[in-house]
Amino acid sequence: MEFTKMHGLGNDFVVVPHLKDVPKKVNQLAIDICDRHFGVGADGLVFILPSDSADVRMRIFNADGSEAEQCGNAIRCVAKYVYDHDIVKKEQLRIETLAGIQFVKLHIESNEDIVSKVEVDMGEPILSGELIPTTFEDDLIVDKTLEIDGVKFKFTGVSMGNPHAVIFVDDAINFDVEKWGPKIETHPLFPKKTNVEFVTVKSDTELDMRVWERGVGQTLACGTGACATGVASVLTGNTSRDVTVHLKGGDLRIVWNEKDNKVYMTGEAKEVFTGKWLGV
Numbered sequence: 001m002e003f004t005k006m007h008g009l010g011n012d013f014v015v016v017p018h019l020k021d022v023p024k025k026v027n028q029l030a031i032d033i034c035d036r037h038f039g040v041g042a043d044g045l046v047f048i049l050p051s052d053s054a055d056v057r058m059r060i061f062n063a064d065g066s067e068a069e070q071c072g073n074a075i076r077c078v079a080k081y082v083y084d085h086d087i088v089k090k091e092q093l094r095i096e097t098l099a100g101i102q103f104v105k106l107h108i109e110s111n112e113d114i115v116s117k118v119e120v121d122m123g124e125p126i127l128s129g130e131l132i133p134t135t136f137e138d139d140l141i142v143d144k145t146l147e148i149d150g151v152k153f154k155f156t157g158v159s160m161g162n163p164h165a166v167i168f169v170d171d172a173i174n175f176d177v178e179k180w181g182p183k184i185e186t187h188p189l190f191p192k193k194t195n196v197e198f199v200t201v202k203s204d205t206e207l208d209m210r211v212w213e214r215g216v217g218q219t220l221a222c223g224t225g226a227c228a229t230g231v232a233s234v235l236t237g238n239t240s241r242d243v244t245v246h247l248k249g250g251d252l253r254i255v256w257n258e259k260d261n262k263v264y265m266t267g268e269a270k271e272v273f274t275g276k277w278l279g280v
């Protein structure tokens with residue numbers, strides 16, 4: 001099975017571009033291939049597949065083998081891959097995911113015909129407690145209390161197709177993500193588990209964010225997490241609607257557009273190497 005290693009701000013993926021459907025035992029394959037010692041090593045396994053309703057279809061499996069509904073960094077990688085490899089040579093394309101069809105605009109360096117940045121319409125955020133999902137039934141999940149081991153956190157719940165709990169802290173950069181991330185990911189308030197973002201407001205337009213991803217662990221960046229963070233920052237009155245989110249692996253621009261209620265994410269994607277997986 002031929003693959004290409006790609007990443008979006010260090011959130012890295014094994015991308016398999018040429019299959020008609022995902023292989024049998026795909027969940028175990030994701031675990032094996034994402035293993036950083038016995039496999040290729042990645043945060044996720046991504047398939048670029050044919051679609052009946054869009055230009056291509058993406059499926060993403062976390063390093064623990066679970067399938068995610070959406071992935072912001074992977075969708076930018078998929079868009080760059082299909083353009084740069086002449087699979088879909090369009091500057092605007094549609095990518096089908098489990099969370100719906102996403103509209104993507106490519107920023108091309110015209111002298112080299114190479115994608116420099118990718119802008120994705122990530123759709124409208126889902127804010128109701130039931131749909132995120134959380135065990136709360138409120139229409140908005142803002143500053144709700146979550147208690148673990150006697151410690152109280154306030155979180156804002158947002159789904160970008162996948163669930164996120166955004167927690168504002170004094171110093172995200174030095175926050176103990178490894179200690180609290182897994183406990184919050186699996187807290188009974190979140191029936192499908194959750195991705196967790198620890199965020200510090202730097203100004204009206206800038207945020208620091210660290211992430212603990214559902215089914216993966218701490219990663220260098222999370223696109224849907226940055227989108228959820230942008231939305232949560234507006235809902236809590238912390239920032240404007242157009243922000244730069246500083247992640248361990250780099251920056252993402254997130255705009256929650258007031259007119260159409262959609263979230264737009266812009267950032268880089270990179271191809272690193274290609275290889276052949278011998279385990280299938």
Ligand SMILES: N[C@@H](CCC[C@H](N)C(=O)O)C(=O)O
Pocket residue numbers: 011044062067068069070071072073074162163195213214215216219221222223224225
């Ligand atoms: N890294 C991704 C999100 C990948 C899926 C996530 N771990 C989940 O289970 O929801 C991103 O860039 O959005």
